[in-house]
Amino acid sequence: xxxxxxxxxCFVVPLRAAGAQATRVIAGTITDSRFxxxxxxxxxxxxxxxxxxxxxxxxxxxxxxxxxxxxxxATMIGFRPLAQRVRVGTENLRLVMVEAAVQLNELVVTGTVxxxxxxxxxxxVATVSASELQExxxxxxxxxxxxxxxxGISVVQGTGTVGGGPRVTIRGQGSLSLxxxxxxx
Numbered sequence: 781x782x783x784x785x786x787x788x789x790c791f792v793v794p795l796r797a798a799g800a801q802a803t804r805v806i807a808g809t810i811t812d813s814r815f816x817x818x819x820x821x822x823x824x825x826x827x828x829x830x831x832x833x834x835x836x837x838x839x840x841x842x843x844x845x846x847x848x849x850x851x852x853x854a855t856m857i858g859f860r861p862l863a864q865r866v867r868v869g870t871e872n873l874r875l876v877m878v879e880a881a882v883q884l885n886e887l888v889v890t891g892t893v894x895x896x897x898x899x900x901x902x903x904x905v906a907t908v909s910a911s912e913l914q915e916x917x918x919x920x921x922x923x924x925x926x927x928x929x930x931x932g933i934s935v936v937q938g939t940g941t942v943g944g945g946p947r948v949t950i951r952g953q954g955s956l957s958l959x960x961x962x963x964x965x
Contacts, residue, residue, distance in 0.1 A: 806866055807841040807875025810834045810854060818856060822886060826851040826863070906930035924946060 795826045810821045817838025825845055828939035834840040842852070847869045854862040859877040866873060908929045910919075925944040927935035932951040938944040950962050 803846050804868060805841060805843050805871060806845055806850070806852065806868060806873060807839070807871040808875060810840060810875045811836040811838055811878060812859070813876060813878055815876070818859075819831055821854050821859075821877065821938060823854050823875075887904045906933075 819836045821834040821838045860880040923935045936947045
């Protein structure tokens with residue numbers, strides 16, 4: 781008499797594992813200090829490549845987030861970066877970003893190869909504040925802003941031909957073989 785042993789395999793799937801995938805998200809909305817939704821905010825989990833952008837309603841959703849609690853970062857030009865610790869599975873997170881004025885530094889362009897500080901440049905450097913001039917006497921273009929407001933700059937209006945514009949010269953017309961037209965930044 782031969783004995784047969786029947787073996788059966790039983791796979792136990794914990795109930796939490798099936799639902800765990802759904803809770804591996806962080807979702808919410810991002811607004812400014814006036815509670816207006818912000819579109820295009822980059823939201824990322826710190827130290828990972830998991831990131832997304834907010835939509836036109838300020839909504840965002842980060843999927844497949846590892847861990848129980850993570851630090852997220854929200855960044856957007858014109859606003860202070862925001863960092864916050866969040867529990868994974870939070871789906872109604874409210875983030876409020878604060879505006880930050882961006883101050884741009886002056887640009888001094890010279891013919892030298894290396895970067896130069898304004899006070900160490902051997903050339904004359906003139907500063908024309910377009911924003912101050914617009915308050916006093918609005919100008920229609922950059923050449924109108926420069927004309928007569930920086931030493932040695934002369935602007936002669938163009939002839940009206942297609943592709944022709946005003947002619948800008950600095951300290952007269954004195955070049956034998958090179959163009960005397962400056963580059964305007």
